[in-house]
Amino acid sequence: MATKDFKRKLSAIFSADVAGYSRLMGQDEAATVSTIETYREVMSTLIKQHRGRVVDSPGDNLLAEFASVVDAVQCGVAVQNEFQARNAEIPENRIMEFRIGINLGDVIEEGDRIYGDGVNIAARLEALADPGGICISKTAFDHIETKLPLGYEYLGDQTVKNIAKPVGAYRVLMEPRITVAGEKEKIVPFWRKKAILAGGVALVVVVIVAVIWNFYFRPPPMEVASVEKMAYPLPVEPSIAVLPFDNMSGDPDQEYLADGITENIIVALSNIHNMFVIARNSTFAYKGKAVKIQRVAEELGVRYVLEGSIQKTEDRVRITAQLIDAITGKHLWAERYDSDLKDLFALQDEITMKIITALRVKLTEGEEANPTNLAVSAVCIVLIGV
Numbered sequence: 170m171a172t173k174d175f176k177r178k179l180s181a182i183f184s185a186d187v188a189g190y191s192r193l194m195g196q197d198e199a200a201t202v203s204t205i206e207t208y209r210e211v212m213s214t215l216i217k218q219h220r221g222r223v224v225d226s227p228g229d230n231l232l233a234e235f236a237s238v239v240d241a242v243q244c245g246v247a248v249q250n251e252f253q254a255r256n257a258e259i260p261e262n263r264i265m266e267f268r269i270g271i272n273l274g275d276v277i278e279e280g281d282r283i284y285g286d287g288v289n290i291a292a293r294l295e296a297l298a299d300p301g302g303i304c305i306s307k308t309a310f311d312h313i314e315t316k317l318p319l320g321y322e323y324l325g326d327q328t329v330k331n332i333a334k335p336v337g338a339y340r341v342l343m344e345p346r347i348t349v350a351g352e353k354e355k356i357v358p359f360w361r362k363k364a365i366l367a368g369g370v371a372l373v374v375v376v377i378v379a380v381i382w383n384f385y386f387r388p389p390p391m392e393v394a395s396v397e398k399m400a401y402p403l404p405v406e407p408s409i410a411v412l413p414f415d416n417m418s419g420d421p422d423q424e425y426l427a428d429g430i431t432e433n434i435i436v437a438l439s440n441i442h443n444m445f446v447i448a449r450n451s452t453f454a455y456k457g458k459a460v461k462i463q464r465v466a467e468e469l470g471v472r473y474v475l476e477g478s479i480q481k482t483e484d485r486v487r488i489t490a491q492l493i494d495a496i497t498g499k500h501l502w503a504e505r506y507d508s509d510l511k512d513l514f515a516l517q518d519e520i521t522m523k524i525i526t527a528l529r530v531k532l533t534e535g536e537e538a539n540p541t542n543l544a545v546s547a548v549c550i551v552l553i554g555v
Contacts, residue, residue: 188300219244270294293329307337401470466495
């Protein structure tokens, strides 16, 4: 009797399932099914972006294959990072975490399906992964050890169900270091130790600078607003909401200064021809609240949002302001003003005029920008209507 000639190939197999799936279904079947459908769509999109294909997705499982182990592991990291961000926005008892196993092995291909130990090992590695984590086989590790800026923890040879030989496994740490259990300590020459120490010090300095930049200067990540979700139709002319400036002085008595700057800017912007400005009563509803720019734009029906803060110490005051395009999520302009606190009202007018000059809108036909006026500000931003 003739034996069927199967088509075989070497593939990187990606297997994922939901940790605690039964518990989630027991708590709320409808919500669990809805969430898993959304997460499966996200995963399928990322798999396609990393040049892979989804083979099957029964229940809480998803099986995919890649031509490259590098693509498979990069996709796994992207999937876990995306789900981690999404889980931060939902209640803890409804968090949905996937475990991912990746193996490089020989598989049988029949139509759109794949079979064999290569697939089975990926599924067993998936069971060894932590919720929200990735576990890869030694064969996969051997192909990516030096190709990706990731760390790996060797878990040793694992005896897994229905696989004849133990499977070498690694946990992906998603950080640039490699830990291999059982590896002998190597003797490092003194000159190399000094070089390593110097490199470590330089790395620490770079990390400190990066942390300072990220904490003080880097704009926080922001979700973009959706025109379709806006409570009111987006005006044709440039539209802006000025949020109440934050009082950073630590003195509640200085609230009047922050409110005065905010009101002056709103009034000045309202006098600009062909510009849609949200009234004070609407924006001051957000005073003292931690709100997202996306939410403000969608609730008020505007594209641009101006926010800022004021800090007074003794006889000096510092005012910061930044303009954000809520639809693109970009920070279009930002500035900081430091001044002596001599004449409070004159200072309010001066700062207001500097901000208005920076936000100048050229919409009136035939209007020409005056370089002398624009020189007051370090940056001139022209808002273009949607």
